[in-house]
Amino acid sequence: MESLQACQAWQVLAEKREAIAAQSLNALFAADPQRFEHYSVEAAGMLLDFSKQPVDSILMADLVALAEARELPRHRDAMFAGQRVNETEGRAALHTALRAAVQVTLPEVKDARARMATLAKEIRSGAYTSITGEPIKDVINIGIGGSDLGPRLAVDALAPLADGPRIHFVANIDGVEMSRTLAQCDPRSTLVLVASKSFGTSETLANAHEAMAWLRRDLADDAAIARQVIGITADPAHVRSLGLDPASALPLWDWVGGRYSLWSAVGFSVMLAIGPEAFEELLAGASAMDTHFCEAPLARNMPVIQGLLAVLHGSLLGRRSQVVVPYTERLRYLPAYLQQLVMESNGKSVDRAGQAVTVPTAAAIWGQTGTPGQHAFFQALHQGTEVMPVDFIGVAAPVAGERGEPLELAANLFAQSQALMQGNRADSDRPALHCPGNRPSNTLLLHRLDPTTLGALIALYEHRTFVEAVIWGVNPFDQYGVELGKRLARDLRPLLSGGDPSTELDASTAGLVRQFLAWRHG
Numbered sequence: 001m002e003s004l005q006a007c008q009a010w011q012v013l014a015e016k017r018e019a020i021a022a023q024s025l026n027a028l029f030a031a032d033p034q035r036f037e038h039y040s041v042e043a044a045g046m047l048l049d050f051s052k053q054p055v056d057s058i059l060m061a062d063l064v065a066l067a068e069a070r071e072l073p074r075h076r077d078a079m080f081a082g083q084r085v086n087e088t089e090g091r092a093a094l095h096t097a098l099r100a101a102v103q104v105t106l107p108e109v110k111d112a113r114a115r116m117a118t119l120a121k122e123i124r125s126g127a128y129t130s131i132t133g134e135p136i137k138d139v140i141n142i143g144i145g146g147s148d149l150g151p152r153l154a155v156d157a158l159a160p161l162a163d164g165p166r167i168h169f170v171a172n173i174d175g176v177e178m179s180r181t182l183a184q185c186d187p188r189s190t191l192v193l194v195a196s197k198s199f200g201t202s203e204t205l206a207n208a209h210e211a212m213a214w215l216r217r218d219l220a221d222d223a224a225i226a227r228q229v230i231g232i233t234a235d236p237a238h239v240r241s242l243g244l245d246p247a248s249a250l251p252l253w254d255w256v257g258g259r260y261s262l263w264s265a266v267g268f269s270v271m272l273a274i275g276p277e278a279f280e281e282l283l284a285g286a287s288a289m290d291t292h293f294c295e296a297p298l299a300r301n302m303p304v305i306q307g308l309l310a311v312l313h314g315s316l317l318g319r320r321s322q323v324v325v326p327y328t329e330r331l332r333y334l335p336a337y338l339q340q341l342v343m344e345s346n347g348k349s350v351d352r353a354g355q356a357v358t359v360p361t362a363a364a365i366w367g368q369t370g371t372p373g374q375h376a377f378f379q380a381l382h383q384g385t386e387v388m389p390v391d392f393i394g395v396a397a398p399v400a401g402e403r404g405e406p407l408e409l410a411a412n413l414f415a416q417s418q419a420l421m422q423g424n425r426a427d428s429d430r431p432a433l434h435c436p437g438n439r440p441s442n443t444l445l446l447h448r449l450d451p452t453t454l455g456a457l458i459a460l461y462e463h464r465t466f467v468e469a470v471i472w473g474v475n476p477f478d479q480y481g482v483e484l485g486k487r488l489a490r491d492l493r494p495l496l497s498g499g500d501p502s503t504e505l506d507a508s509t510a511g512l513v514r515q516f517l518a519w520r521h522g
């Protein structure tokens with residue numbers, strides 16, 4: 001495989017690095033009165049305005065040439081066709097099949113969706129009761145990473161449409177999240193979902209044991225566990241480790257990556273909150289974005305444009321932060337979700353051929369909702385020494401029955417991207433007041449934040465992440481770095497309860513353990 005730096009299309013861009021960095025956004029607008037029309041795209045209920053990016057028709061052509069040189073269409077089609085694109089783990093990455101129309105998807109996906117829908121209807125209607133015969137009022141989803149972040153984001157974002165049981169999420173192993181959650185629930189009307197693709201993640205299993213002990217304390221009955229705890233996993237035999245029946249587990253498959261699993265049974269908590277029909281709308285929205293990604297020309301293709309711009313900033317111009325600012329509290333979990341999606345997928349330094357990647361890969365992605373973010377980190381965006389590209393996300397219309405966001409919110413959203421771009425005039429007497437401007441951003445305007453558009457938004461970022469991976473030549477579907485930390489934690493654990501370390505410790509770790517034990521028991 002050719003390295004990115006050896007790629008001629010990349011070299012063309014590299015030669016223009018200084019000119020692109022210096023490109024005046026104000027000048028681009030002055031030169032083209034139709035710039036907004038030329039550099040915005042609409043698809044799946046969203047409008048992407050990328051006119052505040054340093055692109056013109058020549059740079060767009062260069063970026064598209066790069067996508068073609070890296071064979072993006074071929075890689076995309078291979079993923080959709082179920083080829084083993086996750087080469088290191090020898091698997092397909094077929095999350096798109098989970099949201100394909102029921103008529104065309106895989107039989108096992110169809111069966112699982114039907115099973116989920118039947119069970120969700122029973123739980124939501126009260127036909128499926130707890131062991132004491134009470135309807136389910138609370139659901140606790142225990143999972144971490146991809147088995148937590150996607151459902152947490154979707155349940156929160158779609159809260160105005162929720163008409164099912166209350167949904168709680170527990171991911172952290174520190175006990176705080178669990179005790180806060182249990183304090184709000186009654187074991188006689190609570191259902192526990194243990195969501196873990198591998199069913200081997202220690203945090204999830206420890207939290208599951210704690211929740212099951214809580215159920216047992218009050219219900220003193222193993223039948224309660226069978227009825228009120230449901231495993232969600234790609235390895236159903238493993239649910240026996242919690243004393244559960246594999247036949248009752250909701251399935252996913254090894255070809256669904258953890259951080260791409262919202263669309264599978266991992267999203268069962270979302271289905272319980274909003275109902276199977278609305279969950280189908282979430283899938284349909286993601287599927288609409290899949291179609292756009294497969295069919296739109298590269299220069300008018302939202303995930304392609306976003307991915308190429310991310311590579312331009314992060315790898316060519318050395319801009320190592322990607323900021324995401326949703327202007328709605330309902331997307332408050334989006335930055336955390338994207339951190340896993342982007343950084344676990346593309347935080348890689350070796351390409352698919354095993355060679356070192358010679359440009360920086362995934363930038364740090366972070367953010368917070370506007371307007372609170374404006375009063376936290378925006379000062380650095382406006383006047384800091386580093387240019388940090390921003391994705392602004394806004395919502396235009398309310399979902400039925402909602403009041404809609406105050407207009408001040410949209411005024412703030414538009415003002416911020418405008419201020420970042422325009423800056424203000426330099427005043428030689430008072431340089432501290434000077435905002436340099438020329439700071440790039442995308443604005444994604446959502447028609448409304450309903451299940452369909454949320455599905456499309458999440459799928460957009462999934463594909464954007466894939467586009468970046470293809471340009472860099474990395475596999476976005478493995479995460480061996482995370483596995484290393486997990487293994488070391490397993491090795492260290494016995495030492496903290498007085499056992500011998502299974503490996504020799506470095507001086508820093510040994511010193512920290514010594515101090516920890518002294519304070520813990522002192």
Ligand SMILES: O=P(O)(O)OC[C@H]1O[C@](O)(CO)[C@@H](O)[C@@H]1O
Nearest residue numbers: 145146147196197198201258482
């Ligand atoms: O669903 P599981 O198998 O418990 O894994 C949880 C998470 O752990 C990871 O492997 C690493 O954080 C993620 O990719 C995954 O989403």
